[in-house]
Amino acid sequence: MRQFTTGDPMFSSIEQSGNIAIVKTNFAWGDDLARIIGIVERHFDDFNGNGFYPHPDEEALQQELLQVDKLRNFSQQLGQRKLRGLAITGLGLGGLSEAHRNAVLYAIALTQGFPTSTDQRTKRVAWDIRARAGVQSKFVTFSERTGNADMHTDSSFYPMPEEQFMLYVVASARCNGGESLLIDVEDIVAELCKSPEGSAAYRLLREAQVPFRVPSVYAADDEHVELFFAPVFHNEGRAMRWRYDSIEKGLAARPDLATPALVAALRLLNDVIEQRAPRFVRQLPDDTLLWADNHRTLHGRAMYTDPGRHLIRIRISSTPNAHRVGPSGVAAD
Ligand SMILES: [Fe+2]
Numbered sequence: 001m002r003q004f005t006t007g008d009p010m011f012s013s014i015e016q017s018g019n020i021a022i023v024k025t026n027f028a029w030g031d032d033l034a035r036i037i038g039i040v041e042r043h044f045d046d047f048n049g050n051g052f053y054p055h056p057d058e059e060a061l062q063q064e065l066l067q068v069d070k071l072r073n074f075s076q077q078l079g080q081r082k083l084r085g086l087a088i089t090g091l092g093l094g095g096l097s098e099a100h101r102n103a104v105l106y107a108i109a110l111t112q113g114f115p116t117s118t119d120q121r122t123k124r125v126a127w128d129i130r131a132r133a134g135v136q137s138k139f140v141t142f143s144e145r146t147g148n149a150d151m152h153t154d155s156s157f158y159p160m161p162e163e164q165f166m167l168y169v170v171a172s173a174r175c176n177g178g179e180s181l182l183i184d185v186e187d188i189v190a191e192l193c194k195s196p197e198g199s200a201a202y203r204l205l206r207e208a209q210v211p212f213r214v215p216s217v218y219a220a221d222d223e224h225v226e227l228f229f230a231p232v233f234h235n236e237g238r239a240m241r242w243r244y245d246s247i248e249k250g251l252a253a254r255p256d257l258a259t260p261a262l263v264a265a266l267r268l269l270n271d272v273i274e275q276r277a278p279r280f281v282r283q284l285p286d287d288t289l290l291w292a293d294n295h296r297t298l299h300g301r302a303m304y305t306d307p308g309r310h311l312i313r314i315r316i317s318s319t320p321n322a323h324r325v326g327p328s329g330v331a332a333d
Contacts, residue, residue, distance in 0.1 A: 020085035020280045032070040040103040050102045051124030054321040062110050075111035084293040085182045094287040102126045113316040129311040151300040156241040157212035157228045159326035162315040167290040170310040178304030182280040185296045191277045201265035205232040211250030225253045239295035244270045
């Protein structure tokens with residue numbers, strides 16, 4: 001970890017490791033917080049259970065929000081950084097009501113792109129990540145149970161995985177554990193290509209159309225097998241779609257595609273991801289915003305047991321919702 005201080009007016013005390021950094025805010029929102037909330041309130045009849053929805057006039061709302069000085073500066077400093085993951089501690093939303101806090105998070109997300117609905121039924125954009133009481137079965141998604149989450153990209157089984165996502169820490173796990181994990185795809189490729197087998201796997205996984213099974217808990221019909229085909233590495237090998245359990249289930253549904261070479265390449269890559277590639281591991285404190293690139297990093301979380309852990313997630317597409325293809329993501333991941 002390198003430590004240094006930046007000249008940024010809004011952020012300080014940077015720790016940076018590769019393309020992932022942690023900063024502390026050194027500004028106060030002041031009156032601009034009320035301005036942001038006021039603009040969002042004027043555009044929404046109700047907050048949709050505090051989760052919002054993609055606003056039908058999101059491009060105009062985005063422009064209006066960018067007139068607020070602190071939000072525009074914040075957005076520019078986030079956007080200018082050539083980072084793939086950035087944790088911003090002391091965001092300054094800890095004292096707000098749930099509705100107002102989520103209004104500001106929606107506004108921040110909208111300055112970076114177009115927040116997508118995470119839940120196809122309610123269209124909610126801001127999604128609570130916390131254990132649901134009494135729910136711990138294998139059919140429950142990563143976001144609704146305690147425990148760990150394997151490294152993955154979000155929306156990997158859909159045509160247009162969102163380019164970015166944000167997580168806001170309302171309450172971190174009070175017991176040890178629940179650390180947020182991020183791995184840079186560049187580090188995965190470097191580790192993978194250390195061996196000839198790994199280099200061959202990398203070549204294969206840039207070409208092969210791999211079946212991702214849309215998890216049955218999210219698909220409309222539990223009996224129906226829905227598959228999405230895509231290479232694991234895309235964008236000239238610099239970006240990934242990854243959700244190993246979804247690929248394993250996809251290959252189980254299409255055994256004709258499960259060639260020994262493909263199965264071995266996927267296993268090797270999974271081993272590199274879960275065991276070998278260097279990773280960002282951090283217990284993020286309350287009131288931290290974690291922003292990450294969903295194409296060029298994988299994320300996950302370490303084991304935890306505290307059911308009080310509570311995060312808010314918003315996924316952000318570079319394409320306005322009106323022009324997106326396919327579902328906009330799921331509550332899972
Ligand atoms: Fe996820």
